[in-house]
Amino acid sequence: xxxxxxxxxxxxxxxxxxxxxxxxxxxxxxxxxxxxxxxxxxxxxxxxxxxxxxxxxxxxxxxxxxxxxxxxxxxxxxxxxxxxxxxxxxxxxxxxxxxxxxxxxxxxxxxxxxxxxxxxxxxxxxxxxxxxxxxxxxxxxxxxxxxxxxxxxxxxxxxxxxxxxxxxxxxxxxxxxxxxxxxxxxxxxxxxxxxxxxxxxxxxxxxxxxxxxxxxxxxxxxxxxxxxxxxxxxxxxxxxxxxxxxxxxxxxxxxxxxxxxxxxxxxxxxxxx
Amino acid sequence: xxxxxxxxxxxxxxxxxxxxxxxxxxxxxxxxxxxxxxxxxxxxxxxxxxxxxxxxxxxxxxxxxxxxxxxxxxxxxxxxxxxxxxxxxxxxxxxxxxxxxxxxxxxxxxxxxxxxxxxxxxxxxxxxxxxxxxxxxxxxxxxxxxxxxxxxxxxxxxxxxxxxxxxxxxxxxxxxxxxxxxxxxxxxxxxxxxxxxxxxxxxxxxxxxxxxxxxxxxxxxxxxxxxxxxxxxxxxxxxxxxxxxxxxxxxxxxxxxxxxxxxxxxxxxxxxxxxxxxxxxxxxxxxxxxxxxxxxxxxxxxxxxxxxxxxxxxxxxxxxxxxxxxxxxxxxxxxxxxxxxxxxxxx
Numbered sequence: 001x002x003x004x005x006x007x008x009x010x011x012x013x014x015x016x017x018x019x020x021x022x023x024x025x026x027x028x029x030x031x032x033x034x035x036x037x038x039x040x041x042x043x044x045x046x047x048x049x050x051x052x053x054x055x056x057x058x059x060x061x062x063x064x065x066x067x068x069x070x071x072x073x074x075x076x077x078x079x080x081x082x083x084x085x086x087x088x089x090x091x092x093x094x095x096x097x098x099x100x101x102x103x104x105x106x107x108x109x110x111x112x113x114x115x116x117x118x119x120x121x122x123x124x125x126x127x128x129x130x131x132x133x134x135x136x137x138x139x140x141x142x143x144x145x146x147x148x149x150x151x152x153x154x155x156x157x158x159x160x161x162x163x164x165x166x167x168x169x170x171x172x173x174x175x176x177x178x179x180x181x182x183x184x185x186x187x188x189x190x191x192x193x194x195x196x197x198x199x200x201x202x203x204x205x206x207x208x209x210x211x212x213x214x215x216x217x218x219x220x221x222x223x224x225x226x227x228x229x230x231x232x233x234x235x236x237x238x239x240x241x242x243x244x245x246x247x248x249x250x251x252x253x254x255x256x257x258x259x260x261x262x263x264x265x266x267x268x269x270x271x272x273x
Numbered sequence: 274x275x276x277x278x279x280x281x282x283x284x285x286x287x288x289x290x291x292x293x294x295x296x297x298x299x300x301x302x303x304x305x306x307x308x309x310x311x312x313x314x315x316x317x318x319x320x321x322x323x324x325x326x327x328x329x330x331x332x333x334x335x336x337x338x339x340x341x342x343x344x345x346x347x348x349x350x351x352x353x354x355x356x357x358x359x360x361x362x363x364x365x366x367x368x369x370x371x372x373x374x375x376x377x378x379x380x381x382x383x384x385x386x387x388x389x390x391x392x393x394x395x396x397x398x399x400x401x402x403x404x405x406x407x408x409x410x411x412x413x414x415x416x417x418x419x420x421x422x423x424x425x426x427x428x429x430x431x432x433x434x435x436x437x438x439x440x441x442x443x444x445x446x447x448x449x450x451x452x453x454x455x456x457x458x459x460x461x462x463x464x465x466x467x468x469x470x471x472x473x474x475x476x477x478x479x480x481x482x483x484x485x486x487x488x489x490x491x492x493x494x495x496x497x498x499x500x501x502x503x504x505x506x507x508x509x510x511x512x513x514x515x516x517x518x519x520x521x522x523x524x525x526x527x528x529x530x531x532x533x534x535x536x537x538x539x540x541x542x543x544x545x546x547x548x549x550x551x552x553x554x555x556x557x558x559x560x561x562x563x564x565x566x567x568x569x570x571x572x573x574x575x576x577x578x579x580x581x582x583x584x585x586x587x588x589x590x591x592x593x594x595x596x597x598x599x600x601x602x603x604x605x606x607x608x609x610x611x612x613x614x615x616x617x618x619x620x
Binding site for chain 2: 060063064065085086087088089090092093094096098101102103104105106108109112113114116117119123124125169175
């Protein structure tokens with residue numbers, strides 16, 4: 001957490017990312033309407049909501065990939081829009097939902113692309129770059145796959161390569177769009193555990209778009225979007241309620257507490273009508 | 274494929290340069306008038322200086338210095354241009370099957386050249402300039418139409434662009450064919466031979482004009498290696514990796530269109546180089562554009578020199594348009610690629 005002494009001597013937590021009245025439109029269709037949230041450094045945040053609620057748009061806006069129609073995003077004290085793409089890429093890494101690769105790259109070559117914001121125009125990877133690539137490959141357990149073609153590995157393995165690519169960027173903020181969608185259960189669990197560890201040890205801020213309400217219940221805070229508007233924001237135990245699921249997703253669920261982790265546990269009502 | 278290192282880059286490019294040199298020598302010696310290696314060296318080093326009389330040596334000298342070597346240089350420049358722009362377009366359009374001809378840029382440029390030949394603008398005195406300007410205009414107009422058609426929600430959609438390109442190409446080619454009917458019979462054959470792709474109609478002055486231009490453009494593209502590697506992952510990912518994706522896309526398309534227009538205005542429609550070369554190279558040296566681009570330049574040059582030598586020699590003393598040679602090797606290659614991709618389920 002970024003801690004700052006305020007003028008009166010009290011210690012205040014300064015938000016790392018300040019989003020104010022963010023509005024995004026595609027052509028004329030509004031995708032995001034006046035969303036304001038503050039995110040603290042080292043926080044793990046999940047964005048939830050039904051399809052078309054603006055989750056991915058919100059994430060892309062945080063990555064500087066869509067130009068807001070109005071409103072502002074301030075990252076570490078300066079507006080996102082005014083940062084050069086290369087500087088932004090050293091702070092913020094983004095893994096899209098679609099991880100299709102069309103050319104024969106090895107897993108290692110994909111991970112190496114994460115060093116792009118650090119390379120000179122016709123430059124080759126420096127010793128530091130190679131170390132960062134190796135670290136990312138180890139973190140995502142890709143050692144044995146490193147020299148395989150990314151066209152030949154499974155969808156989940158490709159997704160892990162993409163996340164490793166983002167980690168090789170050594171960012172302060174990691175944006176992940178449905179990172180667990182193609183992953184085996186084992187890697188879903190280890191991905192969330194890894195993100196949790198990176199948050200604690202490296203002070204990494206993670207912002208994840210997800211449909212999996214149980215997976216995100218381990219995050220520090222949840223942002224709930226509905227029809228492009230901010231529906232709610234708060235800790236999982238505050239936000240994950242039966243009323244919210246019914247209002248936002250339009251289906252019924254029972255919510256209790258996980259016996260071991262004490263996190264809220266969401267069980268959808270699958271009863272036949 | 275192992276990761277790219279500076280060492281592997283240097284070695285690969287050195288090997289390809291050696292191959293290019295060998296191809297150049299081989300092609301210079303081959304032809305209806307055989308020139309021995311010893312005599313060629315003598316001519317080039319000046320020991321075979323013209324003595325004033327029209328002897329055997331002078332004919333060899335004229336053929337080597339004024340016909341074959343300029344033609345080889347042109348083949349090298351055009352082949353390099355087509356191969357490297359093919360590789361660039363494949364990255365920017367995120368489509369491994371993209372090719373200068375496929376998206377209609379070549380046809381646009383060729384239509385410009387056809388119009389230049391018919392309208393006899395006042396500037397026709399400057400000959401080349403009028404043709405070049407209209408070729409640029411045609412190529413760029415094709416590109417702008419394509420760009421506008423393919424933009425969905427502010428971004429270029431690769432699938433839409435390729436589909437639109439194929440249709441545009443067909444339409445423009447029909448336009449070219451209509452214009453050929455307006456040609457007077459004396460020029461008809463020449464124009465059609467040019468359209469089919471021909472490297473035989475060039476003087477040294479023109480080569481001196483377009484050579485530096487093409488080399489500068491290719492050099493500029495080769496410096497975008499790591500940007501274009503990342504662009505293959507799509508504009509969003511590229512942007513998130515610090516690449517100005519929109520700018521690289523526009524600049525890459527415009528520079529490619531200009532280079533293709535120049536190549537087309539000189540040598541007509543030579544197809545398939547832009548797809549065959551990058552694909553073979555990806556198999557051999559990997560997809561990293563830092564090496565793929567300069568390797569495409571050298572290999573495209575080698576490929577078109579060989580193809581043009583075949584075009585000159587195969588049915589000697591008549592000549593086959595080199596565009597037919599590249600199409601006859603490239604077409605089946607393209608189809609086998611499609612068949613393989615269909616099996617893999619990724620077109």
